[in-house]
Amino acid sequence: MTAIDISSVTKRYGSETALEGLDLTVHSGDIYGFLGPNGAGKSTTINLILDFIRPTAGEVSVFGLDATEDTLEIRERTGILPEGVETYNRLTGRKHVEFAIESKDADDDPDELLERVGIADAADKKAGGYSKGMTQRLMLATALVGEPDLLILDEPSTGLDPNGARQMREIIREENRRGATVFFSSHVLGQVEAVCDRVGILRDGRLIAEDTVEGLRETMPTQTRLRVQLDRIPDDAEGALEAVRSIDGVSEVQADGPSLLVTCEDSAKTTVLHTVEEYGVTVEDFTTDSSSLEDLFVAYTEGDADARGVAP
Amino acid sequence: MSAVTVAKKDFEDAVRSRKLMLLTAVFALFTLGGAYLAAEFGELFGEELGDGAQSTIELVLALQTSAGFLVPIIALVVGYKAIAGERESGSLKFLLGLPHTRRDVVVGKILGRSAVVAVSILIGFGVGFVGLLAFVGSVSIVDYLLFTLVTILFGVVYVCLGVGVSSLTKSTSRAAIGAFGIILFFWFLWSTLVQVALYLVEGEFFMEEFPEWYISLLSISPDAAYGSAIGAVFSDSSFTMADAYQYDVGELPLVAEPWFGFVILALWALLPLAIGLWAFGRADL
Numbered sequence: 001m002t003a004i005d006i007s008s009v010t011k012r013y014g015s016e017t018a019l020e021g022l023d024l025t026v027h028s029g030d031i032y033g034f035l036g037p038n039g040a041g042k043s044t045t046i047n048l049i050l051d052f053i054r055p056t057a058g059e060v061s062v063f064g065l066d067a068t069e070d071t072l073e074i075r076e077r078t079g080i081l082p083e084g085v086e087t088y089n090r091l092t093g094r095k096h097v098e099f100a101i102e103s104k105d106a107d108d109d110p111d112e113l114l115e116r117v118g119i120a121d122a123a124d125k126k127a128g129g130y131s132k133g134m135t136q137r138l139m140l141a142t143a144l145v146g147e148p149d150l151l152i153l154d155e156p157s158t159g160l161d162p163n164g165a166r167q168m169r170e171i172i173r174e175e176n177r178r179g180a181t182v183f184f185s186s187h188v189l190g191q192v193e194a195v196c197d198r199v200g201i202l203r204d205g206r207l208i209a210e211d212t213v214e215g216l217r218e219t220m221p222t223q224t225r226l227r228v229q230l231d232r233i234p235d236d237a238e239g240a241l242e243a244v245r246s247i248d249g250v251s252e253v254q255a256d257g258p259s260l261l262v263t264c265e266d267s268a269k270t271t272v273l274h275t276v277e278e279y280g281v282t283v284e285d286f287t288t289d290s291s292s293l294e295d296l297f298v299a300y301t302e303g304d305a306d307a308r309g310v311a312p
Numbered sequence: 313m314s315a316v317t318v319a320k321k322d323f324e325d326a327v328r329s330r331k332l333m334l335l336t337a338v339f340a341l342f343t344l345g346g347a348y349l350a351a352e353f354g355e356l357f358g359e360e361l362g363d364g365a366q367s368t369i370e371l372v373l374a375l376q377t378s379a380g381f382l383v384p385i386i387a388l389v390v391g392y393k394a395i396a397g398e399r400e401s402g403s404l405k406f407l408l409g410l411p412h413t414r415r416d417v418v419v420g421k422i423l424g425r426s427a428v429v430a431v432s433i434l435i436g437f438g439v440g441f442v443g444l445l446a447f448v449g450s451v452s453i454v455d456y457l458l459f460t461l462v463t464i465l466f467g468v469v470y471v472c473l474g475v476g477v478s479s480l481t482k483s484t485s486r487a488a489i490g491a492f493g494i495i496l497f498f499w500f501l502w503s504t505l506v507q508v509a510l511y512l513v514e515g516e517f518f519m520e521e522f523p524e525w526y527i528s529l530l531s532i533s534p535d536a537a538y539g540s541a542i543g544a545v546f547s548d549s550s551f552t553m554a555d556a557y558q559y560d561v562g563e564l565p566l567v568a569e570p571w572f573g574f575v576i577l578a579l580w581a582l583l584p585l586a587i588g589l590w591a592f593g594r595a596d597l
Contacts, residue, residue, distance in 0.1 A: 013596075047597070050405075050408075050409065051408075052405065052408065052596070052597040053596040053597060054594075054596065071413060072411050072412075072413055075409070075410060075411035075412070076411045080405075080409035081409075082402075082405040082406075082409055084402045084405070085402050085403070085405045085406050085409070086401040086402035086403040086405075086406070087403060087406065088321075088325045088403055088406075090325050090328040090329070091321075091324065091325055095321075095324070096406075099317075099321045099410075100410055102317055103314070103317055103410035103411055103412060104410060104411060105411075139406065142406065142409075142410075143409075
């Protein structure tokens, strides 16, 4: 089953192209992380799914229904946390949730929902006095009304402190366990990495990668930085450096007193250690830092992605 | 029913506006003042004519003046931000994120804001009523209610104009300019243009007997239609354009007929509603 299907969608504003031939599929039951730097077109994509804007070309469907034609039916089954959403300043938090419940013809308890997002104590305060984080929590509460089949959250962690962001992830997981598909965008990878089944990376209006978190890790050339601490500088220091450099898979070697910093492929690590020891020194300690997904994200979204040959 | 849900929430939100409270207070002051003046002049006329019924009409005439210029202002102030304001702030995304169509939103806004204006008018005229009781002593309740109803209808027309303008733009300042433009157009520009047309056609500004088309055009504005509608309700021509130009009532053009005022009011409500629905329905938010 497909929850969201975007096929060859282009969106232009005048001469400016926000999205170019975007294809994206979110399967039912998935938590889909929609990643990309600010200005990549994430909100444009989400606004198209929500029918806040209409595509210049291509088709957007949700639950197999046309996003523009069948908005109402889609809305009834979807909970939404749009980007840049604002509350009604003169109405209380509870009033907002009650309005969502009435609109969705649901029978949720407003206080229970406010409790769940952690602003039960502010339920009777006017939303105009809420902080950005509280507004975000309130909007999440309204999105949860009526146990939607699909949750669409645009940068849900905006304005939340780390604890709030953690609660947000927890709620996303809970909703997913209940059976909801979750589609959320972020420009911060850490939020996506922890919860997503699938990740799509958008850059300059194009989807440049789409895979599971593990899958993305695998496509990344696995360069490792190996730091080797020796008991002393080898007598033939030059010869040692030259020997390490000539190992297959090593791309860079730097010496810093009795320590070496080697950039190499993961598989070359042991060869590096053995080779150094052949020069009559002892390896006291070594550390490796494998590329984090953060590096991966940066690698994908900065510079020339096509040259990396990972564009699907 | 979705539009009603939107309208209810919108009413609760908009009725809490400070600006509205202020305008309502000003309106109440004006009706009170109008009631006082009406009482003074009413006595004068009453003595002259020796006719109690006539004095109610005079009272209405006095109140109509303040309602005629304050109700459009209140309605436009209440209406111009209805949609543009929500687009600008982002609360529209909350509203449309729930199962409401764009049509529900426009219709709901008009219903909600109309209710707000109706409350404002009821308060203003309520105060006026108390004033009349105090200054005059007796008022025909039926006449007064009818007058109130027609005024609310007049307010609804301007709400439609305001919300219509509001649905065309995502900038509240542009919507404000639009609302101000509506006032300018109907209050000053319209009659000036018709006047210029008269000069171009007839070669003079003042005539013994004005041509039919001239009276018709002048009767088309919502404000003139409000006068016509009141005239129809009270079967008294002293509120209509035709009367202002001392037109012979026997051969009134259709558009200038008092009852036709209701038709014109309805058109001025439906036209902006239709434009608003069309434009907002296809807009990128």
